[in-house]
Amino acid sequence: MAAKTDVFQSPDYYLLDDLLTEEQKLIRESVRAYVRKSISPIIEDYAQKAEFPQQIVRELGDLGCFGPTIPVDYGGGGLDYISYGLMMQELERGDSGVRSTASVQGSLVMFPIYEYGSEEQRRKFLPRLASGEWLGCFGLTEPDHGSDPGGMLSNFKDAGDHVILNGSKMWISNAPFSQVAVVWAKDEQGEVRGLIVERGMEGFSTPTTHGKWSLRASATGELVFDHVKVPKSNILPNIKGLKGPLSCLTKARFGIAWGVVGAAMDCYDAALRYSKERVQFDRPIGGFQLQQKKLAEMITEITKAQLLNWRLGSLMNEKRATPAQVSMAKRNGCEIAAQITRDARQMLGGMGITGEYPIMRHMMNIESVITYEGTHDVHLLITGMDVTGLNAFK
Known part of the structure; x- marks a missing residue:
């Protein structure tokens, strides 16, 4: 399959860039540039063949996408949580599988070794995981x-x-x-x-x-x-009980909440561009009310999710975010991404199911993301338990 030019333009309807630091924007741009150069041209081909692009492991390590919030002493980036979120957003804009690779490495492997491991374990494993030498x-x-x-x-x-x-x-x-x-x-x-x-x-x-x-x-x-x-x-010496794995999942779910918005943004951007170019009944389909309704709802939900993620990132930086707040953002992000991928696919008609556009690939990926690291229904019950104080799990 011929490599395609990545013409993505990131939507920022509420001027959220004004809330970001220059460093955060620089980090986002570096990951966006990497996705544009190294992921977008190859990812459809790998997805069609059901192959993992192994070269990205070293590349993501070089880019600093593994363990960005882990201290620099152990090979991490020493960055804040909004920077981490923006990295995951840009990676998932490329593909959910690429973001998964980074999420697992940073939040589910490096975080527990850093948080609960011995100093010897930290020194042995973290630098090699951070660099991408080890997956x-x-x-x-x-x-x-x-x-x-x-x-x-x-x-x-x-x-x-x-x-x-x-x-x-x-x-x-x-x-x-x-x-x-x-x-x-x-x-x-x-x-x-x-x-x-x-x-x-x-x-x-x-x-x-x-x-x-x-x-x-x-x-x-x-x-x-x-x-x-x-x-x-x-054996990790400093943790016993389910608190260990669940604390890792909280960190990973935070990254997912940002990541799925990246996938939604990519589908919205493709649908918006297509709506201006595709002519039916003598005018661009973007001029018809039902298409505008879809686009208006897409950008509204993306904007709401961006605001939710930014606020959650601020709370994470202040060590005030709760696991239930992370659950809400993960569930909301997955829900709006699933709807946006489906609406975008409809807007593109038959073209929406081909690898010429990223939409069907995102749409299928989100079906996994909506389930892993806490299913859609489980996150609903986490919020329900948080607001009522009553446990519906048992």
């Missing part, structure tokens, strides 16, 4: 335990200077190409602990998940542990 993945979801991770069956038993890990994880982004997996499993007391499992440990395998209609340019797989010997030095 990481996060093992929480199991074949029979998704929304209810507390029911996990993966477990480990004490064996002297090491533990023996058994179990399996499913729907794991980055798994087939990862050198490192942060895995959550139960100890002999039934307590959830985090372990760093490394490629090459005997009994550890990562079968690829095939046949996806969504996130086709992202590598998804399983993690299988068959009596894997994990050194005790690879």
Whole structure:
């Protein structure tokens, strides 16, 4: 498939750029330029072939997209959360799978090692993950335990200077190409602990998940542990219980809230441009009321989500954001992105389903993003519990 020119123009209806610092805008522009040069020309081809563009791992590392909020001492960017959000927005404007690669690496692998790991673990793993020398993945979801991770069956038993890990994880982004997996499993007391499992440990395998209609340019797989010997030095010492993995997911969901707005912006931009160029009944279709209704609703929802994300980023920077606030932004972003991709696809008619435009690819990707890291319904119940004080999960 011939490489296409990326002519994306970012919508900013409420002049939100005025709320950003010069550094934040510079960071956004550098990632936008990278997507324009290195992602947009190749991503349709990789998605059509259902292949992961492995070269992006080093490129994202060089760009500083892995662990941007991790301190510089450990190879991270030492940046604020709005900068991180803007990076994820621009990456997902390119493709949800590319943003997933960065989200998993920074929020689900580097964050727990930094937050809950020993100094030795930080020094060993974080710089290599930050640079993209190593790719990481996060093992929480199991074949029979998704929304209810507390029911996990993966477990480990004490064996002297090491533990023996058994179990399996499913729907794991980055798994087939990862050198490192942060895995959550139960100890002999039934307590959830985090372990760093490394490629090459005997009994550890990562079968690829095939046949996806969504996130086709992202590598998804399983993690299988068959009596894997994990050194005790690879257990995260400073966390016990589900708080560990859930705190990681809060960070990742924050990135998703920004990322899906990038996908929505890309679809809106493509639909707006098409509406001015496509002539039917002797005039551009953008001149018809029903098309204008779609475009007006798209830009309204994008603007609302941009404002929500900016405020959430400010609260994250002040360490005042709650997990429930992050859930609201993740759910809202996914909902508006799903609607915008569908409306944009309709505006493009038959052209909307071809790889000549990014819309159908975004539309399929969002179907995964709306489910992973907390399903749409679970986030609804998190908000419901937060406002009522009543738990509807049990």
